[in-house]
Amino acid sequence: MKSADPKRLINPGFGRRNALPHPKGRELSDTALAQISDLFAQESLQNDRLIEYLHKIQDQFGHLSAHHLAAMAHLLKLAMVEVFEVASFYAHFDIVMDGEQAPPALTVRVCDSLTCCLFGADDLLANLSKTSPENVRFVRAPCIGRCATAPAALVGRNALENATVESIQSAISNQQIQPDRLDYPSLADYQSRGGYQHLQNFRDGSITADEIIAKLEASGLRGLGGAGFPSSMKWKFVRNQPGPRLMAVNGDEGEPGTFKDRHYLEAEPHRFLEGTLIGAHAVEADRVYIYLRDEYPHLHDVLNREIAVLEASGLITKGFLEMRRGAGAYICGEETAMLESIEGKRGYPRQKPPFPTQVGLFGRPTLIHNVETLYWIPLVLDHPPEWLPSHGRNGRKGLRSYSVSGRVRNPGVKLAPAGTSVRELIDEFCGGMAEGHTFKGYLPGGASGGILPASMDNIPLDFGTLEQHGCFIGSAAVVVLSDQDDMRMVVQNLMRFFEDESCGQCTPCRVGTEKAVALLNQPEWDKPLLEDLAKVMRDASICGLGQAATNPLLSVLKHFPEDLR
Numbered sequence: 001m002k003s004a005d006p007k008r009l010i011n012p013g014f015g016r017r018n019a020l021p022h023p024k025g026r027e028l029s030d031t032a033l034a035q036i037s038d039l040f041a042q043e044s045l046q047n048d049r050l051i052e053y054l055h056k057i058q059d060q061f062g063h064l065s066a067h068h069l070a071a072m073a074h075l076l077k078l079a080m081v082e083v084f085e086v087a088s089f090y091a092h093f094d095i096v097m098d099g100e101q102a103p104p105a106l107t108v109r110v111c112d113s114l115t116c117c118l119f120g121a122d123d124l125l126a127n128l129s130k131t132s133p134e135n136v137r138f139v140r141a142p143c144i145g146r147c148a149t150a151p152a153a154l155v156g157r158n159a160l161e162n163a164t165v166e167s168i169q170s171a172i173s174n175q176q177i178q179p180d181r182l183d184y185p186s187l188a189d190y191q192s193r194g195g196y197q198h199l200q201n202f203r204d205g206s207i208t209a210d211e212i213i214a215k216l217e218a219s220g221l222r223g224l225g226g227a228g229f230p231s232s233m234k235w236k237f238v239r240n241q242p243g244p245r246l247m248a249v250n251g252d253e254g255e256p257g258t259f260k261d262r263h264y265l266e267a268e269p270h271r272f273l274e275g276t277l278i279g280a281h282a283v284e285a286d287r288v289y290i291y292l293r294d295e296y297p298h299l300h301d302v303l304n305r306e307i308a309v310l311e312a313s314g315l316i317t318k319g320f321l322e323m324r325r326g327a328g329a330y331i332c333g334e335e336t337a338m339l340e341s342i343e344g345k346r347g348y349p350r351q352k353p354p355f356p357t358q359v360g361l362f363g364r365p366t367l368i369h370n371v372e373t374l375y376w377i378p379l380v381l382d383h384p385p386e387w388l389p390s391h392g393r394n395g396r397k398g399l400r401s402y403s404v405s406g407r408v409r410n411p412g413v414k415l416a417p418a419g420t421s422v423r424e425l426i427d428e429f430c431g432g433m434a435e436g437h438t439f440k441g442y443l444p445g446g447a448s449g450g451i452l453p454a455s456m457d458n459i460p461l462d463f464g465t466l467e468q469h470g471c472f473i474g475s476a477a478v479v480v481l482s483d484q485d486d487m488r489m490v491v492q493n494l495m496r497f498f499e500d501e502s503c504g505q506c507t508p509c510r511v512g513t514e515k516a517v518a519l520l521n522q523p524e525w526d527k528p529l530l531e532d533l534a535k536v537m538r539d540a541s542i543c544g545l546g547q548a549a550t551n552p553l554l555s556v557l558k559h560f561p562e563d564l565r
Helices: 006-010 030-039 047-061 066-076 080-089 114-118 121-129 165-173 187-192 197-203 209-219 231-239 260-267 269-282 297-313 335-342 371-382 422-429 487-501 507-520 527-540 544-548 551-559
Strands: 106-111 136-141 153-155 158-160 245-251 285-292 321-325 366-370 399-406 412-417 439-443 477-482
Touching (some): 030 047, 047 066, 047 321, 114 399, 114 477, 114 487, 121 165, 153 165, 187 269, 187 297, 197 269, 209 231, 209 371, 231 366, 245 269, 245 371, 260 269, 260 371, 260 399, 260 412, 269 285, 269 297, 269 321, 269 366, 285 297, 285 335, 297 321, 366 371, 399 422, 412 422, 422 439, 422 477, 487 551, 507 544, 527 544, 527 551
Parallel strands (some): 245 285, 399 477
Antiparallel strands (some): 106 153, 153 158, 439 477
8 A cells, every 4th residue: 555645635726626625826815805906996807907906006116016916916816926927028017026126206207318318317316316216217218219318217197308407306306297288279179170070971971991992092101100001991991801800000110219209199199099990890890909118108098088078979989999008118119029928928029920901909809000001091081082192202102290309409290291201300301410510420210220321311201111221110210420429328228128028029139139239348349240140130120129230330330331330
């Protein structure tokens, strides 16, 4: 007769799945469970809203304690690790484990992306850190979409442009930590100018989905988030898939140098909302999810308020437009990573195919557009089909919204003919170079779009014109550099950004960005090794972050060798 297994004597359930006499992992705190239960007493909890719940907990308590995470996991019937892995993925969540000190009540985020660095963000942060005000912390942050007024900072939820030590200290002292209410056209204002008439015409049958798609196709409207895919073709792909269908709006413009979506949402939110509803109606989407980056808290207020107005007016049913709040992850600007985030997960990009038009949000065919593309839809319908392509320069057609920052006299969003060159942008739209600066080079498409020298200032800035030079236009974020800028510093800044923002899912990107930063910090750059590393990252990374992260590095090696001596 075999002797009894001692483990079974101690625990009769040993060896049988789910047979333990008490639950595994962290014990629930009765206090924490009561607090979280009270916080969500009025909500019907859904796992896909996990990130929204984490925001609500942090907004209420100032951080995410381990006990609160355990209580949230209990209510959602998830393992603690499933909640923890999501909370720890996003930069804006502050997790406090047992024995750790909670963060200060107020966080000031100082942007350290390229344009803000050019305008003194490093010195600003260093000087702020010396002030040590009580219960305030100062942290570096990636681009917060205020590049035209660099350096920029977020004091709590309040954005400060052209930030200084004095302006930040004043905001802290005066408790200016919430965004001011924007002045923008109301629903009534927008309707008085014909707003939502296209949507009404669509709904009452005066114009059909096929006719709208034909107008989009004739206009040449393309996706303006970076890829430039024809909008009409995307609508056709989704419509051809069996229902039910969904729609997702990408408002996570985190590319350093990009701020055009913020500009248009601040100027005319209802034009964007009408374009969104027309797109949703065209593909017969059951619901629309608007994913907006957390760095735009004032626009969360605007859209939540105006969606409620649309619901009260009867233009939409309650819940048809659902806002989702990002949490500080650049990778969620990649469309499939955004879908994962909306589903309450880490923002890991998906393998393609299948494409989101086939298998998207919650496994359904999904129409995805960025904010600016949807903003243009009512404008396209306002005009004859030939209106948009009648604009353009240098053999290109259409209009482009260029986010211009850096060493120019008048930075900002510049609506210009597609194909406008950087020299034309600087001279005609930006008032020339900033005083005392001589044009040296430029980023034509944000951090990942590469860098070109001033001698190549006549290239039309549009989709398909820059690839032969190892660059691309992306979301048309143009950063202008001058003779006073060190190209080594520029590349180091951009590569540190990609290292920080790599989601870590694939080895080529996770390890490659880290190794690239280490190599760039050496006094002498090993050009053959850097080029070899760039090739591996470009060929083997899952998504565009790793594939394009070394574009600025390769550009500087090619075009600015004198800066590397």
